[in-house]
Amino acid sequence: xxxxxxxxxxxxxxxxxxxxxxxxxxxxxxxxDSLAVGETENPEYSRMTIVSTGDEYMKNQVLRQxxxxxxxxxxxxxxxxxxxxxxxxxxxxxxxxxxxAAISDLINDYGGNVMxxxxxxxxxxxxxxxxxxxRFIEAAGEIGILEVCRSGLIAMxxxxxxxxxxx
Amino acid sequence: MKLTGAEILVKELIRLxxxxxxxxxxxxxxxxxxxxxxxxxxxxxxxxxxxxxxxHAADAYARVCGKTGVVIxxxxxxxxxxxxGIANAYLDSVPVVFITGNVAVPMLGxxxxxxxxxxxxxxxxxxxxxxxxxxxxxQFIINEAFSLAEKGRKxxxxxxxxxxxxxxxxxxxxxxxxxxxxxxxxxxxxxxDSADINDAxxxxxxxxRPYIYCGGGVSATDTGKLVMELSGKIGAPIGMSLMGIxxxxxxxxxxxxxxxxxxxxxxxxxxxxxxxxxxLGVRFSDRATGKAGDYAKNTEVIHIDIDxxxxxxxxxPTVGICADLNDVLPIxxxxxxxxTNTEWVEHVRKLKEKDRIIPSxxxxxxxxxxxxxxxxxxxxxxxxxxxQHQMWVAEYYGFEKPRKLISSGxxxxxxxxxxxxxxxxxxxxxxxTVLITGDGSFGMNLAELATAVTMELPxxxxxxxxxxxxxxxxxQTLFFDKRYSNTTINRKTDFPALAKxxxxxxxxxxxxxxxxxxxxxxxxxxxxxxxxxxxxDEKVLPMIPAGGTINDVILE
Numbered sequence: 137x138x139x140x141x142x143x144x145x146x147x148x149x150x151x152x153x154x155x156x157x158x159x160x161x162x163x164x165x166x167x168x169d170s171l172a173v174g175e176t177e178n179p180e181y182s183r184m185t186i187v188s189t190g191d192e193y194m195k196n197q198v199l200r201q202x203x204x205x206x207x208x209x210x211x212x213x214x215x216x217x218x219x220x221x222x223x224x225x226x227x228x229x230x231x232x233x234x235x236x237a238a239i240s241d242l243i244n245d246y247g248g249n250v251m252x253x254x255x256x257x258x259x260x261x262x263x264x265x266x267x268x269x270x271r272f273i274e275a276a277g278e279i280g281i282l283e284v285c286r287s288g289l290i291a292m293x294x295x296x297x298x299x300x301x302x303x
Numbered sequence: 304m305k306l307t308g309a310e311i312l313v314k315e316l317i318r319l320x321x322x323x324x325x326x327x328x329x330x331x332x333x334x335x336x337x338x339x340x341x342x343x344x345x346x347x348x349x350x351x352x353x354x355x356x357x358x359h360a361a362d363a364y365a366r367v368c369g370k371t372g373v374v375i376x377x378x379x380x381x382x383x384x385x386x387x388g389i390a391n392a393y394l395d396s397v398p399v400v401f402i403t404g405n406v407a408v409p410m411l412g413x414x415x416x417x418x419x420x421x422x423x424x425x426x427x428x429x430x431x432x433x434x435x436x437x438x439x440x441x442q443f444i445i446n447e448a449f450s451l452a453e454k455g456r457k458x459x460x461x462x463x464x465x466x467x468x469x470x471x472x473x474x475x476x477x478x479x480x481x482x483x484x485x486x487x488x489x490x491x492x493x494x495x496d497s498a499d500i501n502d503a504x505x506x507x508x509x510x511x512r513p514y515i516y517c518g519g520g521v522s523a524t525d526t527g528k529l530v531m532e533l534s535g536k537i538g539a540p541i542g543m544s545l546m547g548i549x550x551x552x553x554x555x556x557x558x559x560x561x562x563x564x565x566x567x568x569x570x571x572x573x574x575x576x577x578x579x580x581x582x583l584g585v586r587f588s589d590r591a592t593g594k595a596g597d598y599a600k601n602t603e604v605i606h607i608d609i610d611x612x613x614x615x616x617x618x619x620p621t622v623g624i625c626a627d628l629n630d631v632l633p634i635x636x637x638x639x640x641x642x643t644n645t646e647w648v649e650h651v652r653k654l655k656e657k658d659r660i661i662p663s664x665x666x667x668x669x670x671x672x673x674x675x676x677x678x679x680x681x682x683x684x685x686x687x688x689x690x691q692h693q694m695w696v697a698e699y700y701g702f703e704k705p706r707k708l709i710s711s712g713x714x715x716x717x718x719x720x721x722x723x724x725x726x727x728x729x730x731x732x733x734x735x736t737v738l739i740t741g742d743g744s745f746g747m748n749l750a751e752l753a754t755a756v757t758m759e760l761p762x763x764x765x766x767x768x769x770x771x772x773x774x775x776x777x778x779q780t781l782f783f784d785k786r787y788s789n790t791t792i793n794r795k796t797d798f799p800a801l802a803k804x805x806x807x808x809x810x811x812x813x814x815x816x817x818x819x820x821x822x823x824x825x826x827x828x829x830x831x832x833x834x835x836x837x838x839x840d841e842k843v844l845p846m847i848p849a850g851g852t853i854n855d856v857i858l859e
Contacts (some may be wrong), residue, residue, distance in 0.1 A: 152434070155426060163427050193615070200612035206431040206451060 138191050140169065142221065142291050144299045145184040145202060146210040149175055153207045157184060160201050166194055170223075170288030181209060183299075185221075185290045212299045214291040221291035225269045226251065228259045230280035239279060246272050257282060306475040308441050308468045309334040312402070314475065315445040317345045321373050323364065323729060325349045325357040329377020331404030331417065334469040336375075349729060349758065351722060352750035354381050358388020359719050359748070360726030362397050363709045367684055367730035371452050372399040378406060379417025382463075383424065387716055390428045392459040394713025395546060396519060398452040399459045401425075407467035408436055422463050430458035438471040446481050456610040457523065493624050495634055502622045503605045504638045506579055510603070512647045513539035514577035516562065519546030519712070520584015520608060520628055522705040527551045529632035530583065536636060538644030539581065540651040542570040544591050545697055545712045547584070553701035557648070559655055563591040565694040565843050568858070569654035575853040576650075582606045584628055587617040588713065593851050607631055666814050668692070668767060671835050672699040674815050675737065675765055678822045684709060684727045685737045688720035688744030691773040694843040696739050718747030721764075725751055728760040733828075735761045742768040743792060749801070755830040756806040763825045764809075764832040766798055769839045777842050781857065791839075802832040809834065 147153045154173065161168050169187040176183045188198070195213070202211045214221070229239060236258065243250060243260045246268065252259040262272050266289055273284065293299060306314065312335055316324065326348060328336045339348050351357035354376045361372030372392075376382050382403040392399045406415045411434075422432045431451050433444045441464070448460040493499045507513060515534055521527060521543075527550045534541050534557050541551050542562035551558050560567035562574050574580065580602055585591065587606075592598040595617055606613070606620035607628065614623030624631060663670065672695050679685075681703040687693040687710045702708050709727050711719040724738035745766055755762050772790040779787050802809030808825075809832035812818040818835060825831035846857045 152422065155423070159426055196615060197612065204610070204612055 138189050140187060140189050141195050142214040142216075142219065142289060143186045143188075143198065143202070144212045144214045144291060144293075145186065145208055146176065146181050146299060147184060148207040148209070149180055149182040150207060153182070154184075156205055156207060157186070157202070160205065161186075161188065161198070164194075164197065166190060166198065170286070172288040172290045185214070185288065187289050210299050212293070214293065219291045219293050221265070221289050222263055223266050223269055223289045224287040225262045225272070226259060226285045227262065227273070227276060227281065228257055228283040229276055230282050231256045231258060232280055234279055242272075242275060242279075248272075304475050304477070305472045307334070307470055307472050308435075308438055308464065309338040309470070311441050311473065311475050312445060312464065312469070313338040313342050313346065314477075315442060315479075316373060317342065318477070319446070319449050320370065321346060323347050323349060324373040324375055325351060325361040325364070325726065326375030326402075327351065327354050327357060327377065327381055329381045329404065329417075331378040331406065331466050332375055332381075332469075334466070335402075335404065335464075349725070349754070351725070351754050353748065354384035355387055355718070356722035356725070356748050356751040356754065358385045358399075358401070359391065359716075359722030360729070360751075360754075361399050362388060362392045362395075363686060363723035363726035364730040365392075365397050365399055366709050367706055367727045369706070370730075371449055372397070372726070373402065374399060375402045377404050377417070378421070379419050382419060382421040386424065386428070387714070387718070389425055389459050389461065391711050391714040391716050391719060393428045393430070395711070396457045396523070397459070398457040400448050400452055401429075401459060401461045403461070403463050404469065405434075405463050405465045408465045409467075411465060422461065425461050428459070429461045432461040432463070434463045435465065435468050438468050438473040441468060441473065442476060442479055443481075446479060450481055493626055493631065499622055499624050500631075500634060500638070503624065503635065506603050506605055506621060507537055507581070507635070507639050508642070510537075510579035511644060512577045513537055513579040513581060513644070514574050515539045515541045516543070516574070516580050516582045516585055517541060517547035517550050518544040518583065518585030521547050521550035524584065524628045525705055526583075526628040526632055527705060529628070529636060531555055532636050533581075533632065533639070536641050537639055538642055538648045540573050540648075542566070542574055544585050544588070545710065548697055548708050549702035549705045552703040554703060556655075557651065559651060559658070561697050564593065564847050564849070565698065565845070566847075567658050567698060568845050568856075569651065569658040571845070571847065571853055571856065572654055573651045577602055579603045579605070582618075582620070583632075584608055586610075586613045589617075589849070592618065593847050593849070593855075597852050664815055666835070666837065668695040668837060668841050669699045670815055671765070671767065671818060671837070672696055672739070674818050675739070675822065676700045678819065679735070679737060681707075683707070683735060683737055684731050685739060686710070686720050686723040686727050687738070688740040689715045689717045690741045690744055691769075691777065691841070691843050692739055692741045692744075692767045694774075695767075698843075717744040720744055721748045721751040721755075724762045724764070725754050725758070725760060728755070728762055729758070733760060735763065737763050737765065739765045739767070741773065742766060742770065742794070742796075743772045746792075746794070746796075752802065752805040752807055752830060759828040760830060761828050762830040763822065764802075764830060766832060766834045767837050768798070768834055769837050769841060770794075771839050773839075773841070774843070776839070777846075780840070780842075781846075782848070798832060798834040802830070805830075807832060811836070
């Protein structure tokens, strides 16, 4: 049975590491739904959060093959029930007949921020679960979407545990 | 002490125990070659005819003597010529460090002359790779590369050293040691009293028809003795993958030989009848399993491998243990109680008896292999190319020791043999080495004959000439209604004359008596080619077609 799963990876902060990680998925024909990467508190390391969809077999292969990469320091499966996660989105909307106020209300309802606007457009930032972001996109679809840019999910273990100590 | 990058590289190679490197000079490695020239007292260099041959030679060198092979090639075409060799070492888990030169760092990626992103090209076929962008990283990288190639599941590691790094100078530490926490070792998933070990022991205890399946891991760890001990203690026959051949002597009573697509009938039969497969250092490739879904469907499987990612990758084991066989086999041997499984052992003995080929005087592949086998005995290294001849060697040559069969298993690279024979012969201190090849494979990299002549290597080349690409022809006969598309090569090559043109010797043997006489003549310090013309329709049998099961086996 296929399901979405989230992997948190600590890697050397080094050129080419992203290629190795992405290549590991690509060579097996595993699709990456989203990938977010950035430096950690220690500049020697970067952290990746990769969301993909697959069955138990694929999940195990991904985890074990990732562990083999020399540049990968830690790998952890970040289940929905044991981790917190968030995604960011920038979305540019067309200003039409609805008027600016209606759109601002929608953005406010979703706890978003207006980042930029003009006579005929408004750019908003929305954060939250991937489901929330998808709901916003659906609602905004009626207004008219000019552009969407999503960050991909980032995730962390719940509680005081860190990926560094996860097994 | 400040040294240049080239000096640091060669000094570190020597310090890490490298005595022989294989390589081909060029503009982007000229500084390294200058240093090799200065240090030739301590490190010898073998010049192949083509970088691919050098890569295969280093791979075979590592397989024979167990030391990490080292290859040096220049940037661009020198580096791309290594690709098949790197892939070969990757799929057969052979420790080789590949060193390439490249354009200077500021010119990388500008499509400069011979500027290729070679690390990008090799990415999916190496255990790890580096571009050295800072001279201060070089010494660390060289040490880590060797460590990674050799630890855990072995494999190729690639270091790309841009030209300016070879020239720039850095502080050199003559007693550098890697920090001990450096990665490379896969951590075992068990201890002596872990549930996995106890489960394995009870599976063995309850099994009435156990079968031990040995792969390259048994050869690599030299644990054949422990395997035989286990086999004797629990009444289990032994079968092998191609890479496992030689790990247990062919003459061992319960060794049934290779299993898989072209396995011996006794071995594949016993495996299909077993109620427990104890798989040691194997990865269950498709050539070994046939239809993976039906493989071991009603059989328990204990899978032990040093690479945790192999456990459950192709076959889901009942018990999977990530371990070095040297650590875990003694525990198993110690923990299992002696059992006889008399009926099963008798049954497999009979299978083996029936499987023995009946010698006859005909000039058939099996008789040719037998003749070469009895002439050279147990201590000679035999390299092969890829195709029918390779399977005939795997089936009929009775290897008694590990590291004697040198063959391209995972990649199945035609053209491997001649370079491999050169590397194998050098690794064996220039003792006589045999290459068994076919006319198709030999044609691919025969220029390495020149290397063997220059190096005065005593290599006996047995060329089985059927005038066709026999393995594919066999498939066309069986599954494509004899439409022999591009497999009847029908070249007019005069192989003995070709050997002579290279400065080697050669002749044609037309029957077993002539072959025996020819083997006697092949005694000098030169390659000696013996061409054996065989029937175009000789087949490799038995055969389980790709994706099939034992029920589909073709016997004639």
